[in-house]
Amino acid sequence: MITLFRAALAASLLFVAPAFAHDGVVHLGSLNLAHPFARATLPNAPVAGGFLAIENTGAEADRLVSATSPAAAEVQIHEMAMEGEVMKMRQLSDGLEVPAGQTVELAPGGFHLMFMGLKQAFVEGETVPVTLVFEKAGTVDVELAVQGVAADGAAMNHDAMKHDAAGHDAMNHGAMNHDAMAAQPADDLEAITGLLKGTFETPEAPLGVEPVVISGEYAIAGWAQGEAGGRALLRKTAHGWAVHLCAGDGLKDAANLEAIGVPAADAAALATALAEAEAKLDPALLAKFSSFDGTVMVNEDLI
């Protein structure tokens, strides 16, 4: 059985393009493959993630088109991203481009090799073989070192993996919105507060604006003025933030937000963030928000 496997492996090696390893980095044509690792799996988990950095020192873009492994029924190329509090996963059916002169990192929180239908659990300390197929450079075998369940990288070289972050960001790699992963930007907060104060505040009636929760291009802001208060639903366009409508408790509910036209992921993120932010506020202020009666449409075309 083992002999058979070896024979098969030897046969398959005949078709593998010349590759050699140096300091743990596998070289294949103009590609350098560094820090390959996988994460150990939990009991019964049928899937696992594999990671490495692919540097293209050549003058031409290449593309990781597929991967296979004897450890799994199938290996796909995936991209993960956080949009607000929602994790989104996409299969990259056309593979992953490695632009000339750049390094593409397959790393936790982003691109990864998705091992599906595991033949056995990935155990920390062991290695997992994977064969990567590139459009131009050809085929290469890489051994992924299995690390802890939540390991972040091939331990020793974590800083080195970060050096090309700027190039990574500059790449255009699909429809996923990586901006959503950033923390709530202070200028959005300022813009929304400024908009509401600019619209509603008068010298004799100061307007309080809090909390403001943002998910992507949607936001909900609580406001209070004297004994009155309510919640505003806003959207950011090319012209900046604008109010879509004002309401009371209705804006606390993700299903309502979705019904208004807010994308489901943003609706869920807003409702959760709002609940969390409002849990910290004075009940008297919350009562003002609830006191807004009905719905007032301000700019229907916005959402």
Added chain:
Amino acid sequence: MALKSIRIWLWGAVAALGLTAITGAMLLRQPDQAGFGKGVYSLIDQTGKPVDQTMFAGHPSALFFGFTHCPEVCPTTMAEMASWFETLGADGQDLRAYFVSIDPERDTPQILGDYVSWVSDRITGVTGTPEEIAKIAKAWGIYYQKVPLDGADYTMDHTASVFLLDAKGEFQGTIAYREDQATALQKLRNLLAKS
């Protein structure tokens, strides 16, 4: 006075734009339940025992929605949860955790049992019918969506935060995905001190 002037301004804006406020108003309704996290549902735990919304009463809880076919977010969160339990030690003895599957078609009690047992003996795996899972997910504002992959396979997009509940089962806050260990532990300690 202030309220009136805002209303006048807003209705002026509505009139000026010639819009129908009715559409929006019709769509807005009060939430079904009294508060965030409130719902009524019948599910089963990893031993097959029936559980419902009362499972969160009597102890502080950390609640996570995930699935075992999850390559990254769920194992990472489980690993972090394991380290929370370990670091809190005896201080955290009242804390319970829940892993609710948003992929109940594939996550049977048996599969969930081994999966969550890796974390701690104080975590409960929860699954059930898709209809009942939808109810608990709705109560907690959880977004989850099947994403087809090549072949007949699929993965799930889903909300990745851990919800913190006090001993009455009331929502107290969240721990974000990959929140740093010190912040997460402080949030848990605050929760334990309150409960």
